[in-house]
Amino acid sequence: MRIATRRVRQRSATGLSCLALLFTVVMPTMAHADCDPSDRNIANHVMTYSGQLGERNPLRLVLRPTSGGKLEGRYANASSQSDTQLTGKLESKSHLHLTEFDAGGMPRATFEGDFSSADNVNRQQGASSSCEVISGQWKDLRNGRSVPFELVLTSIQTGKIDHLYGVAGVNDDEAVNRAATQFRKGVLDDRRDVVAQSIRYPLHVSLRGKTIILRNPKSLLARYNEIFTDGFVRTIGAAVPRLMFARDQGVMLGDGAVWFDAAGRVIALNRS
Structure with missing residues (x-):
């Protein structure tokens, strides 16, 4: 039984192959791109990104853009026992700043990244290249350790960020x-x-x-x-x-x- 995976697989495979190309060819001169959810029909939709944190840590990140450039999100890796909540904002239509907090409500780590130009990334309805690739650094605020991340947009869907299914x-x-x-x-x-x-x-x-x-x-x-x-x-x-x-x-x-x-x-x- 194959459940409507062909288009999803083609879209993800194309996106990931383009992401690999970005790593090896475009990364040294990566151009930033505008990502303004208010200009398109994705405000209050859930945007899901997949990729890597560091070299061997698969990562999934969901973002829900709201008015005024504000963002709420969650992320998880393959070994996560729960989702980590994020809050943040989009600055100058290209720079992403997200903060995660510990159990006491204190800032624990940040995602700092930029939406990057990716003209060859496969399009899906309702998406444009300007929001499809994010690259940046995850930083542990307790010890200053920094790890690079690279993410590609895999889906945009309606629904609540805490009830995706x-x-x-x-x-x-x-x-x-x-x-x-x-x-x-x-x-x-x-x-x-x-x-x-x-x-x-x-x-x-x-x-x-x-x-x-x-x-x-x-x-x-x-x-x-x-x-x-x-x-x-x-x-x-x-x-x-x-x-x-x-x-x-x-x-x-x-x-x-x-x-x-x-x-x-x-x-x-x-x-x-």
Whole structure:
């Protein structure tokens, strides 16, 4: 079962390939670009960005622009147990400043970055190149440590920033996050029993050009090595199981590799 992933995958793949090109070619002379949500139909929409914090830390960031250049947001990495809330603003239509706070309400770290020109980034309806790529530095205010980040816009959607999965019929986003985290950990730890119990059966999976039907955990375990190849495991490992993209058919982990239903059960495995 493949749930409307082709356009999402093409969009993300194009964006990420362009981001890689930006790293190697454009980065030394990167031009800043205007990003003015008030000029376009994205004010009060949720903008989701994916990329890297440092060299090996996958990151997802959601932003909700409001009037006057104010921003609210959340971010998470692959090992996060919860989302980190952010507040900030957009300065001069190109510079992004976001602050995260500790449990006592004191500033703990900042994201300082700029929206960068990316004329070759794939367009999606309602988006323009001026808001599609952010590059900058995350800084720990306690010890002064600074880490670079690079993010590319992956989706713009309506909804509340603290309830992203409502469109998929989810009542509790955190329940789906926990299920996605458990499934991902089960895959990475080779806990096949956990993976098998995370799936809603029957499940249709494409193998070598043919679609097979997995009717129960036993049938999954019999084909486990064929499905969860090293490459597919790496794909799942690189995904952040929080702040995921959602649509009416489900909640998507990573670039459409896995989809979950409203109860957090796996309903599709899309192997590239």
